[in-house]
Amino acid sequence: MKDSQILERAREILQREKEGLEEVIKNLDSSFVKAVKLILNTPGRVVITGIGKSGLIGRKISATLSSTGTPSFFLHPVEALHGDLGMVTSEDIVLALSYSGHTLEVCEVVKILKSRNIPVIAITGNKESVLAGLSDVVINAFVPREACPFNLAPTTSTTAMLALGDALAIVLFELRGLQAEDFRKNHPGGTLGERLKVKVK
Numbered sequence: 001m002k003d004s005q006i007l008e009r010a011r012e013i014l015q016r017e018k019e020g021l022e023e024v025i026k027n028l029d030s031s032f033v034k035a036v037k038l039i040l041n042t043p044g045r046v047v048i049t050g051i052g053k054s055g056l057i058g059r060k061i062s063a064t065l066s067s068t069g070t071p072s073f074f075l076h077p078v079e080a081l082h083g084d085l086g087m088v089t090s091e092d093i094v095l096a097l098s099y100s101g102h103t104l105e106v107c108e109v110v111k112i113l114k115s116r117n118i119p120v121i122a123i124t125g126n127k128e129s130v131l132a133g134l135s136d137v138v139i140n141a142f143v144p145r146e147a148c149p150f151n152l153a154p155t156t157s158t159t160a161m162l163a164l165g166d167a168l169a170i171v172l173f174e175l176r177g178l179q180a181e182d183f184r185k186n187h188p189g190g191t192l193g194e195r196l197k198v199k200v201k
Contacts, residue, residue: 020143020156044091046072053154061165077105101129
């Protein structure tokens with residue numbers, strides 16, 4: 001493959017991911033608003049669960065929420081089923097991630113937490129899935145296809161989930177009326193912390 005072909009292929013992949021995000025934007029509806037309001041009125045933390053690539057995206061969403069004023073932690077569904085369910089309190093809310101919506105471990109954790117009357121928000125690409133049926137609110141993360149040539153490796157779908165997580169975090173940050181100083185309190189280190197320190201002075 002020539003250099004020009006490598007660049008062309010990269011642009012095609014990025015274009016496919018862009019098209020996926022455009023689909024997510026088109027499908028965004030009142031469910032997103034409901035999710036925001038549920039989280040905003042939750043006295044506890046946002047417990048994020050997911051496995052595989054969705055789990056990795058969940059960790060990033062949890063970190064972004066925490067650094068922007070919404071306390072959160074990641075709960076691995078397998079560990080949850082082996083004792084870590086005790087980390088979740090009646091004041092928390094769950095954000096469950098599964099593109100297929102049929103991930104066994106995630107659905108099992110959600111079933112148990114629902115039986116404890118803990119509200120559940122799902123981000124999934126399948127509104128007719130088991131996870132969607134178990135959840136109080138479903139945010140649609142459907143994308144036409146993955147960037148992978150075989151439409152298999154989670155690529156466009158994980159980009160969509162990550163973007164929706166960013167949207168939740170930033171909307172909540174703004175609704176809480178937080179400012180750069182509030183962000184700095186949770187992010188004093190690194191180049192960003194130094195930059196904010198200078199601005200605050």
